[in-house]
Structure formats: C-alpha cells, structure tokens
Amino acid sequence: MNVEKTTLKEFCDMVSDKSPVPGGGAVGAIVAAFSAALNQMVANLTIGKKKYAEYEESMEEVLEHMEYSRNKLQDIATKDMEAFNEVMKAIKIPKDNPERGKILQEALKKAADVPFELARETRNILKYSQITSKFGNKNAISDAYSSAELAYSSFRIAMYNVLINLSSIKDEDFVKEYKEELEDLKNEVDGLYKNIRELIKENGFEI
C-alpha cells in the first residue's frame, strides 16, 4: 500500500481481503487525512471572501496545519502496517526461542505507539474542524461538520487499536502510562466533538 500509487478501489480491496493489513489502523489514518483535506477545502472556500475577511488568518492557519497533518498521516498509515507485520513475525518465532517473549513485547509496544500517534493527530485535526465549523464559509458548512465526524471516528479507531495492543503488553508501567494519556486525550476529543455537535444542532443540521 502506497498512498501515492494505490487507488481508492485497490485500497478497499486490500482492506477487505483475508490479510489483516491494511486494517482499521491504516484505514483510520487515511480517513483522518480525508478529514484534514475537508478542513483545507472549507478554508480554501473561505479565504478571499469579503464576508469572511476577519477569519482570513485563521483559515491560513487551517491550511498550513492540515497540510502538515496529512503528511504525517500518510506516514502513520504505512507505519501501522509495518508495526503489525513486526508483531506477526514475532508471533511466528518458535516458542522455545528464549528471545521470543522480549521481541514480541517490543513489537507490541511499537504497534501501540502508532495508533497513539494517530489519536494525537485526530485531536489536532478536530481543533481545526471546530474553527472551520464556526467560522468557515456557510456554503461549505456541511463539509466542516463532515470533517469533524471523520476526525472523531478516526480517534475512536485509534483508541481501539491502542487498547487491543495494550491488552497483550506485560509491562504494567507502560500500560498504565499509555492508558492515562489516552484517557486525557479522549476527554479532550469528547469535549471538542460535543461542542461541534451542539453547534450543528443549533444551526439546524440535526434532525
């Protein structure tokens, strides 16, 4: 899988087949990139419009930060598959090899790290979805709201992938530290999403 070469159809086929990669983690990273791209679109449709002149600077910031996020998310999608493959390789080490446990635990830690990066990135995107939802061009407001939905679902996907890996990690301090940071992130993401959902309702986009 290569974001610059794989077509949308090929990616769907690769996800659907019997191989566990690309799985939820890589899909979550791609969906988060779509979320960032929607924020950029709303910013592009807002910049240069007299009516929204006072938000010009905020929208320029959206463009810049979302470009950075998209590049990072491409890396995360690739790293997610690599980390999974390392875990699979470690599982296949013969059980009588005394190094097996250590190698597997290290691989699992890396496999928890990657969705953690995704979780942090979705939080960043959601902050910008809040900006486009509040101040973006009203003609593209459904796109800003869509961006928020995708960032939120990518966060939850990241959370599932962190937790499934943590469940096999024996280093209790590592698990405790990751769970605490994930909980903080979740509280922040839930708060941002709740604010945007209230805005959506106020603006008549909830039936």
Added chain:
Amino acid sequence: MNVEKTTLKEFCDMVSDKSPVPGGGAVGAIVAAFSAALNQMVANLTIGKKKYAEYEESMEEVLEHMEYSRNKLQDIATKDMEAFNEVMKAIKIPKDNPERGKILQEALKKAADVPFELARETRNILKYSQITSKFGNKNAISDAYSSAELAYSSFRIAMYNVLINLSSIKDEDFVKEYKEELEDLKNEVDGLYKNIRELIKENGFEI
C-alpha cells in the same frame, strides 16, 4: 474522480482544493465503502475457523452484502459530484431566464436524493457491523468496531448533505417527506450505533 484510477493521495488533493467537488458527500461514500471493506475483512478472518463455525453462514452474508454495498457506494460517490455540478450549472443560469427556478429546484432535489441513498446504505452497513462486532474473530474485533465508527460518521455526513440541500428546496411536501424518512433512518442508526458502543464498552475497548 474515478475510484478505479484516483489514488488515495490524489483524492485527498482533490478534496482539499478550492473546488467544492469532491466534497463531504463523495468523501462520505468512500468512507462508507471503507467501512464495508472492514466488515468483509473481519468476515474473511472468521470464515474457516473452527471456533467460529456456527457463524460461518452469517459471515458469508456479510461478504455478499458488503460487496453489493461497495459497488453501490462507488456509484453514489460519482453521482454526488454530478448532482452538485448540476446545481452549480443551474445557479449560473441568468436570473432573467424564466426556467431558472424550475431547473434549480429539480437539481436541488437530485442533490438531496444522492446523500439520502448514502444514508440508507450506511444503515445497511451498520447492521453488518453489528454482526461482525458480535460474532467476528476476536483477533480482528477492533476492525469490526472501526467499521461501525465509519458507518456511523458516514450516516451523519449524509444527513448534513441532505439537510443542506433541503434548506433551499421550496416544495414543502418534498421537504416534509424527506425529513420524516431521514428522522426514521436516524433513529434506527442511532439505535444500532448505541448497541455497538455498549458492546465496545462491555468488552473493555472504551477507556
């Protein structure tokens, strides 16, 4: 945009630029296809495993229905962009043309129809996400949960796109009928999603 030719990176670029298409509607359709593909992956990883033999038939159904959904969603993504372009063309008709109002209203109705199809399709996918979340291979359970998140967010994206189009439609009966059906769909989707979220929490995937 062509799902068989457009790469993931190209799609992101097309979403992010100043042109409003592809926008949230097309992205929602692609994301729903990812959701269906994840359900297929979980089914593929469940079929043939002794431990899950009793769910073999359900998983075969998942495969079949999700393949159908994916094909339909490809069409929806294309139709969404076409419908939007028709609205744009109608808006550009000179205001002194007596046909303008009628043409624009017809275009808006079609533009509301397409995300409505998406909304129905995400409801179908979510039903199968519930099956994979309940009975799928436990090693791929985070992928089943991820599928549910993506189907849910695609539903909400569809809802925003139906409502933004309805807001410009003058035919009150049309608007009333669509809003009623959308509300029914929303109640069903919210119920399905709530059930899956409870399952996720019970299984320790909520921090």
